[in-house]
Amino acid sequence: xxxxxxxxxxxxxxxxxxxxxxxxxxxxxxxxxxxxxxxxxxxxxxxxxxxxxxxxxxxxxxxxxxxxxxxxxxxxxxxxxxxxxxxxxxxxxxxxxxxxxxxxxxxxxxxxxxxxxxxxxxxxxxxxxxxxxxxxxxxxxxxxxxxxxxxxxxxxxxxxxxxxxxxxxxxxxxxxxxxxxxxxxxxxxxxxxxxxxxxxxxxxxxxxxxxxxxxxxxxxxxxxxxxxxxxxxxxxxxxxxxxxxxxxxxxxxxxxxxxxxxxxxxxxxxxxxxxxxxxxxxxxxxxxxxxxxxxxxxxxxxxxxxxxxxxxxxxxxxxxxxxxxxxxxxxxxxxxxxxxxxxxxxxxxxxxxxxxxxxxxxxxxxxxxxxxxxxxxxxxxxxxxxxxxxxxxxxxxxxxxxxxxxxxxxxxxxxxxxxxxxxxxxxxxxxxxxxxxxxxxxxxxx
Amino acid sequence: xxxxxxxxxxxxxxxxxxxxxxxxxxxxxxxxxxxxxxxxxxxxxxxxxxxxxxxxxxxxxxxxxxxxxxxxxxxxxxxxxxxxxxxxxxxxxxxxxxxxxxxxxxxxxxxxxxxxxxxxxxxxxxxxxxxxxxxxxxxxxxxxxxxxxxxxxxxxxxxxxxxxxxxxxxxxxxxxxxxxxxxxxxxxxxxxxxxxxxxxxxxxxxxxxxxxxxxxxxxxxxxxxxxxxxxxxxxxxxxxxxxxxxxxxxxxxxxxxxxxxxxxxxxxxxxxxxxxxxxxxxxxxxxxxxxxxxxxxxxxxxxxxxxxxxxxxxxxxxxxxxxxxxxxxxxxxxxxxxxxxxxxxxxxxxxxxxxxxxxxxxxxxxxxxxxxxxxxxxxxxxxxxxxxxxxxxxxxxxxxxxxxxxxxxxxxxxxxxxxxxxxxxxxxxxxxxxxxxxxxxxxxxxxxxxxxxxxxxxxxxxxxxxxxxxxxxxxxxxxxxxxxxxxxxxxxxxxxxxxxxxxxxxxxxxxxxxxxxxxxxxx
Ligand SMILES: [Zn+2]
Numbered sequence: 001x002x003x004x005x006x007x008x009x010x011x012x013x014x015x016x017x018x019x020x021x022x023x024x025x026x027x028x029x030x031x032x033x034x035x036x037x038x039x040x041x042x043x044x045x046x047x048x049x050x051x052x053x054x055x056x057x058x059x060x061x062x063x064x065x066x067x068x069x070x071x072x073x074x075x076x077x078x079x080x081x082x083x084x085x086x087x088x089x090x091x092x093x094x095x096x097x098x099x100x101x102x103x104x105x106x107x108x109x110x111x112x113x114x115x116x117x118x119x120x121x122x123x124x125x126x127x128x129x130x131x132x133x134x135x136x137x138x139x140x141x142x143x144x145x146x147x148x149x150x151x152x153x154x155x156x157x158x159x160x161x162x163x164x165x166x167x168x169x170x171x172x173x174x175x176x177x178x179x180x181x182x183x184x185x186x187x188x189x190x191x192x193x194x195x196x197x198x199x200x201x202x203x204x205x206x207x208x209x210x211x212x213x214x215x216x217x218x219x220x221x222x223x224x225x226x227x228x229x230x231x232x233x234x235x236x237x238x239x240x241x242x243x244x245x246x247x248x249x250x251x252x253x254x255x256x257x258x259x260x261x262x263x264x265x266x267x268x269x270x271x272x273x274x275x276x277x278x279x280x281x282x283x284x285x286x287x288x289x290x291x292x293x294x295x296x297x298x299x300x301x302x303x304x305x306x307x308x309x310x311x312x313x314x315x316x317x318x319x320x321x322x323x324x325x326x327x328x329x330x331x332x333x334x335x336x337x338x339x340x341x342x343x344x345x346x347x348x349x350x351x352x353x354x355x356x357x358x359x360x361x362x363x364x365x366x367x368x369x370x371x372x373x374x375x376x377x378x379x380x381x382x383x384x385x386x387x388x389x390x391x392x393x394x395x396x397x398x399x400x401x402x403x404x405x406x407x408x409x410x411x412x413x414x415x416x417x418x419x420x421x422x423x424x425x426x427x428x429x430x431x432x433x434x435x436x437x438x439x440x441x442x443x444x445x446x
Numbered sequence: 447x448x449x450x451x452x453x454x455x456x457x458x459x460x461x462x463x464x465x466x467x468x469x470x471x472x473x474x475x476x477x478x479x480x481x482x483x484x485x486x487x488x489x490x491x492x493x494x495x496x497x498x499x500x501x502x503x504x505x506x507x508x509x510x511x512x513x514x515x516x517x518x519x520x521x522x523x524x525x526x527x528x529x530x531x532x533x534x535x536x537x538x539x540x541x542x543x544x545x546x547x548x549x550x551x552x553x554x555x556x557x558x559x560x561x562x563x564x565x566x567x568x569x570x571x572x573x574x575x576x577x578x579x580x581x582x583x584x585x586x587x588x589x590x591x592x593x594x595x596x597x598x599x600x601x602x603x604x605x606x607x608x609x610x611x612x613x614x615x616x617x618x619x620x621x622x623x624x625x626x627x628x629x630x631x632x633x634x635x636x637x638x639x640x641x642x643x644x645x646x647x648x649x650x651x652x653x654x655x656x657x658x659x660x661x662x663x664x665x666x667x668x669x670x671x672x673x674x675x676x677x678x679x680x681x682x683x684x685x686x687x688x689x690x691x692x693x694x695x696x697x698x699x700x701x702x703x704x705x706x707x708x709x710x711x712x713x714x715x716x717x718x719x720x721x722x723x724x725x726x727x728x729x730x731x732x733x734x735x736x737x738x739x740x741x742x743x744x745x746x747x748x749x750x751x752x753x754x755x756x757x758x759x760x761x762x763x764x765x766x767x768x769x770x771x772x773x774x775x776x777x778x779x780x781x782x783x784x785x786x787x788x789x790x791x792x793x794x795x796x797x798x799x800x801x802x803x804x805x806x807x808x809x810x811x812x813x814x815x816x817x818x819x820x821x822x823x824x825x826x827x828x829x830x831x832x833x834x835x836x837x838x839x840x841x842x843x844x845x846x847x848x849x850x851x852x853x854x855x856x857x858x859x860x861x862x863x864x865x866x867x868x869x870x871x872x873x874x875x876x877x878x879x880x881x882x883x884x885x886x887x888x889x890x891x892x893x894x895x896x897x898x899x900x901x902x903x904x905x906x907x908x909x910x911x912x913x914x915x916x917x918x919x920x921x922x923x924x925x926x927x928x929x930x931x932x933x934x935x936x937x938x939x940x941x942x943x944x945x946x947x948x949x950x951x952x953x954x955x956x957x958x959x960x961x962x963x964x965x966x967x968x969x
Contacts, residue, residue, distance in 0.1 A: 011506065011520065019517070021506040025925030028878060029596060032887055034921035035914040036597060036962045043884075068932070071513050075479075075928035092453040095490050098535055122509065122517045191458055192940075192950070196964070228650065230771040231763050276772040287457065294457040297487040298943070301936030308929040309961045319597055319962040326964045330940050332951045336966045 029318045038317035047316050055315045056080040058144040062109040065150030065187050067099045068304030074121040076312045084129040085110040096297040138163050146311050149186045161207035165349040166388045168201045174352035176202030185310050187303040191294045192331040194303040201350045204324040209344040232279035236288045239267035255290045353440025360445045365406040379432045387427040411445050463947035470946045472496045473562040475548035477528045479926050480594045481568035482514040483935030489532050495540035500525040501547040511928045549574045556581040564588045571867045579604045579830040588945050592938050596922015599934030599959040604830050609737045610823040612949040623757050625711040630777050652766040653700035660686045673709050696765040717823035724824050730800045740815045743793035756785035756816040786813045865898040876924030890920045930961050
């Protein structure tokens with residue numbers, strides 16, 4: 001069983017430059033068919049080549065999930081990976097963000113993470129972007145085949161979801177144009193709990209379709225903080241939200257500044273003592289003010305591993321993909337639950353919208369008239385924008401700036417989105433005070 | 447340390463949990479990705495030490511599935527190379543390695559394992575695991591068995607006995623003791639003359655006061671009894687609502703939400719009932735773990751209180767004035783302290799009866815124990831050897847009143863694992879690893895199916911394993927896909943943390959992780 005010892009000189013390499021035998025485990029499932037394979041799976045070198053030579057994936061976040069994701073993707077055969085993160089490394093990251101060392105504290109996560117993965121995993125290119133997701137143009141995201149989110153904020157997820165959904169185009173019958181689907185894989189953790197999900201805009205529910213999955217944060221009524229504090233958190237939030245502004249009005253509070261944190265702690269402490277309330281500690285103060293989410297290595301690794309597997313399945317079809325949401329809880333035994341959530345048919349982000357056919361020569365003004373006529377109960381004074389967010393005609397302060405578009409041909413306005421020329425179909429977004437949410441209209445100019 | 451390396455996890459298992467983790471000595475058998483990822487997470491968490499046992503040198507294949515190895519390690523001792531990379535993760539953790547076959551150590555030097563708190567056995571054949579299980583069981587060492595093959599991962603804990611003192615310290619348990627209010631609480635409640643209060647003061651009365659005053663009123667009209675059925679509860683709620691002045695009093699809303707707490711005392715959790723049953727079968731003596739003395743204190747308290755647990759002492763936030771809240775909190779804390787004192791007395795009596803020191807346990811420890819006692823749990827895992835002696839299943843069932851329950855699905859995976867082991871013994875390689883991997887897999891399918899049928903036949907079991915399952919097993923070639931190993935290893939490290947901190951509930955059965963279905967199944 002024991003093979004001969006190999007030394008560096010005798011290592012044999014394949015056409016890709018990979019050491020022969022390196023991907024043995026992956027090859028078993030890529031070169032052979034099986035009952036778990038996904039639809040259209042074709043075992044063999046071509047599939048492996050798609051994974052290793054073609055696929056270009058983006059990881060959002062180089063934190064707890066991000067570090068695990070980069071490792072898992074690199075060892076699942078992905079060779080072109082980009083990563084975005086705007087944060088720098090903090091001591092409290094080191095219990096789970098295993099790519100970082102104490103001497104990295106203060107440095108950008110994305111850059112260090114990329115370096116470490118490339119040092120360890122030969123042949124992978126990880127390109128770091130030390131910036132916010134919002135700093136990139138929407139079109140920049142088009143180059144990636146799969147976008148994997150290891151984020152800790154709802155806002156960032158929502159933003160990415162909106163960008164991915166804006167790429168989506170529909171056929172005349174309302175089915176999504178397959179070539180415009182930008183797949184997202186999303187992971188999230190909190191303590192022992194986590195979720196992994198696959199979002200194929202237009203096919204599976206998008207982030208916005210299932211907004212209700214994310215409960216609102218706990219906040220305390222200001223009158224409780226000011227008048228009847230009862231628990232430690234009330235005193236801390238009083239110092240943080242009310243006292244700081246009153247006593248240090250010209251300074252912006254910075255949770256990462258130790259002096260600021262100490263000030264909050266001491267004032268919260270004094271207030272607690274005055275009211276006879278127990279439990280204000282620095283630990284608790286930081287937890288409340290920074291809204292710290294407890295985090296352990298294992299949950300991150302579980303969720304990231306499943307996300308990376310979904311990416312591997314999506315890229316190769318070597319196994320059926322997740323449909324479409326998995327939740328995990330490790331506090332009482334090991335519990336997972338996979339649910340196929342349903343799309344919101346009226347989702348303002350990913351639904352095909354209402355079909356409308358108008359003559360080829362229609363102007364924006366004609367389109368508005370037609371919309372008001374068609375939706376007379378709910379639309380009176382509509383604002384119109386494209387699905388990418390370009391304002392075509394707005395009411396209120398932007399009215400003057402957009403008024404010139406009214407007599408222009410709709411096909412030209414749609415074409416401008418795509419670098420000029422005419423475009424005879426497209427999704428437009430209608431907003432009106434009388435509407436509950438934005439209305440999507442799938443326009444075709446024939 | 448606030449904001450320190452372990453801050454985010456101490457917020458989950460507390461300083462006391464972290465301390466236990468920092469005392470843990472871990473031994474890993476076989477340095478494939480499943481094992482390495484498990485230990486990686488534990489090293490990050492801050493265990494005391496790890497020792498790696500592996501007989502192999504680093505092969506090209508390791509570079510495609512193990513992050514703890516890189517190209518320059520090829521040809522080196524695998525245990526040594528992995529140990530070096532693991533140590534980079536946390537300077538506080540001591541690491542060592544041994545270049546030996548783990549299977550040889552199990553057979554030739556079982557005492558080796560006595561030094562460890564935890565033994566992690568990965569990718570090992572069943573018969574060695576059974577031998578190792580009996581070694582660890584004797585010393586009550588935590589053993590965890592993991593195996594990943596293709597898209598599947600299996601995990602099984604093997605521990606003789608485990609007690610949990612803290613099933614979920616993250617959640618505050620508020621048992622308000624409203625079914626049997628004690629004199630100090632009653633005094634406080636009777637100080638409020640609701641009719642005399644102005645609007646603002648009225649809205650600042652704690653819901654506990656509203657509820658207990660309503661109870662007095664109800665009792666006066668109902669033969670000194672509390673509402674017992676749903677009809678009476680509805681009437682009680684109606685009466686409570688009638689006491690309102692407007693409809694926006696939040697304290698009344700809180701009172702209405704808590705009505706069930708005055709009607710029915712909180713029943714004991716099923717896990718605590720199991721612990722108490724276990725206590726009844728024990729004879730407390732010199733060698734009995736201290737946990738059981740604490741439980742005996744709780745048991746004696748329950749007998750005296752008519753089934754009421756010692757008061758936890760914490761109260762939830764509620765709409766009321768600061769003064770009311772602070773006073774109420776003090777009343778609850780004092781009652782909890784006096785309950786704990788009673789429990790402490792019983793614990794001391796039990797210690798003396800067993801010929802042990804009265805002060806073997808501190809008042810503080812008893813106090814903490816009382817806080818979490820309502821969720822105490824006791825677990826035991828059957829010996830691994832019983833897993834494979836399927837034929838004795840009926841006998842086991844009849845002797846232990848169904849304690850070891852054995853549905854078909856575990857059996858399926860177990861037969862699969864045993865069949866793969868037998869395949870290895872017979873052909874010197876795992877199924878699906880023929881030189882011509884594609885064409886050879888057809889042959890291997892037939893061979894593995896034959897072996898599986900033989901195993902089933904040996905145990906007089908009818909039927910076959912599903913062809914799909916055998917087919918997928920052959921396809922995976924017993925290989926460790928990194929992401930599958932990473933998920934399984936993470937679950938493994940999580941279970942180990944629950945076991946060493948004695949917090950949260952570990953997995954009691956065999957766990958099967960299927961990354962195609964995105965499920966974990968326990969059976
Ligand atoms: Zn949607």
